[in-house]
Amino acid sequence: MLxxxxxxxxxxxxRTLYVLFFIELGSRRVHLAGCxxxxxxxxxxxxxxxxxxxxxxxxxxxxxxxxxxxxx
Numbered sequence: 001m002l003x004x005x006x007x008x009x010x011x012x013x014x015r016t017l018y019v020l021f022f023i024e025l026g027s028r029r030v031h032l033a034g035c036x037x038x039x040x041x042x043x044x045x046x047x048x049x050x051x052x053x054x055x056x057x058x059x060x061x062x063x064x065x066x067x068x069x070x071x072x
Contacts, residue, residue, distance in 0.1 A: 001025040002055070004048070006039065020047055 004022045011017060020033040033047040 004033075009035070020044060022048075022051060 019035040022031040
């Protein structure tokens with residue numbers, strides 16, 4: 001199973017950056033996808049697609065992606 005989420009980071013110049021990461025729940029392996037100041041659906045899709053392709057090459061098969069619908 002794979003989960004994804006954002007965390008926010010404040011920079012030294014007081015800008016907020018959002019970090020997208022994925023975690024494999026079985027192994028607790030974390031995949032850092034990227035960070036941006038203004039995430040949107042297209043950006044998340046663009047970063048998630050290569051990760052899915054990379055994980056398809058492994059022996060582990062992904063059937064579920066868990067995400068929440070938090071509103072910051």
